[in-house]
Amino acid sequence: MRIEDVPESWEVVASQQRFKGHVIEVVTDTVRMPGDEVADRDYAVHPGxxxxxxxxxxxxxxxxxxxxxxxxxxxxxxxxxxxxxxxxxxxxxxxxxxxxxxxxxxxxxxxxxxxxxxxxxxxxxxxxxxxxxxxxxxxxxxxxxxxxxxxxxxxxxxxxxxxxxxxxxxxxxxxxxxxxxxxxxxxxxxxxxxxxxxxxxxx
Missing domain, CATH: 3.90.79.10 (Nucleoside Triphosphate Pyrophosphohydrolase)
Known part of the structure; x- marks a missing residue:
């Protein structure tokens, strides 16, 4: 396999904002995983x-x-x-x-x-x-x-x-x-x- 990061986006079936501050917000995305399971992923959204x-x-x-x-x-x-x-x-x-x-x-x-x-x-x-x-x-x-x-x-x-x-x-x-x-x-x-x-x- 080529050793290089590539863009990829798995299906988000639901998203909920947990917190919004001056710089960041925290969200929970429900993501469809391999095997057709879904799982919640919490993360901070940042402007970079x-x-x-x-x-x-x-x-x-x-x-x-x-x-x-x-x-x-x-x-x-x-x-x-x-x-x-x-x-x-x-x-x-x-x-x-x-x-x-x-x-x-x-x-x-x-x-x-x-x-x-x-x-x-x-x-x-x-x-x-x-x-x-x-x-x-x-x-x-x-x-x-x-x-x-x-x-x-x-x-x-x-x-x-x-x-x-x-x-x-x-x-x-x-x-x-x-x-x-x-x-x-x-x-x-x-x-x-x-x-x-x-x-x-x-x-």
Whole structure:
């Protein structure tokens, strides 16, 4: 068999919304299974996200630290955010998050990796981009106001190889950060030549 994920949708014979919040909703779908049985599947409906592995000319990755209440941890993460601006492309959203959360912009963008964060419990998809040829955005051009968990977030530049070691040592836990760091390290072996363009379609 070809080892490649493909779209598939089994028949949903009933669906019930259990909860609707600011970002997610929780539904129960009754799905027709093989053998003509049906089974209930609960999951969170999520708008999706983007994240950015921003690498400078010294091969350092930009990490931010943010409080994540469900995990009860301060986590080192990539600049990231929701796909919640109508008409905005994925790479435009990633550039916006890089500017808002880390105060940088990039001249060179590639698609690094696509993730389905937890396919047994949510439909959330994250596209992680590789951003290079970075420059800081002057303070006078920054108009984003940080609120809530984003207030006072530290920004650190970590050598990519060191970030890999920290991920493998269990010091970095955020899933798109771990996946993005490891993917960037793997892609660096070929000079990033095999990466997809920034506007590559999602499967």
């Amino acid at each position: 996200s983007v994240a950015v592995v921003a690498l400078d000319d010294r091969d350092r990755v930009l990490l931010i630290r943010q409080y994540r209440h469900p995990a009860r941890r301060l986590l080192w993460e990539l600049p990231a955010g929701l796909r919640d601006v109508e008409g905005e492309s994925l790479v435009e959203g990633a550039a916006r998050e890089l500017a808002e959360e880390a105060g940088h912009r990039a001249a060179t963008w590639h698609t690094l990796i696509d993730l389905i964060t937890s396919p047994g419990m949510t439909n959330e998809r994250i596209r992680v981009f590789l951003a290079r040829d970075l420059e800081p955005i002057p303070e006078a051009e920054r108009d984003f106001v940080h609120r809530h968990e984003e207030i006072g977030m530290p920004v650190e530049w970590v050598p990519l190889a060191d970030a890999v070691r920290r991920a493998l040592a269990g010091m970095i836990h955020n899933s798109p950060a771990v996946a993005g760091i490891l993917a960037a390290y793997a892609a660096s072996a070929e000079g990033y030549a095999t990466l997809r363009p920034a506007d590559a379609p999602e499967a």
